[in-house]
Amino acid sequence: MRGQLAHLIEMSQRSNVYLRVVPRALGAHVGLDGSFEIMYTAAGNAAYMEACGGGRLSLDAAENERFSVRFDQLGADALSRDATRSLIAQLMETMT
Numbered sequence: 465m466r467g468q469l470a471h472l473i474e475m476s477q478r479s480n481v482y483l484r485v486v487p488r489a490l491g492a493h494v495g496l497d498g499s500f501e502i503m504y505t506a507a508g509n510a511a512y513m514e515a516c517g518g519g520r521l522s523l524d525a526a527e528n529e530r531f532s533v534r535f536d537q538l539g540a541d542a543l544s545r546d547a548t549r550s551l552i553a554q555l556m557e558t559m560t
Contacts, residue, residue, distance in 0.1 A: 465559065482545065498515065510523050
């Protein structure tokens with residue numbers, strides 16, 4: 465796991481990678497409802513929600529807007545990019 469965390473830190477140095485952690489101390493938050501992706505295209509936006517055994521793709525504009533709001537809420541609660549890297553590095557130091 466230490467190697468995986470080191471890889472995350474390395475990848476997070478790339479300009480197109482945004483790694484941010486929502487601290488456990490926050491408690492319950494909208495990210496606990498499950499993972500999702502928002503895709504923006506010229507033809508319109510889509511949201512993909514992962515689920516056990518598969519997932520679901522939404523093309524509904526209102527639903528996709530709700531996922532955009534959830535994404536913004538997660539970003540507001542997450543640590544900064546630098547603080548995230550520091551937290552991961554601290555965690556790695558505790559591993560043998």
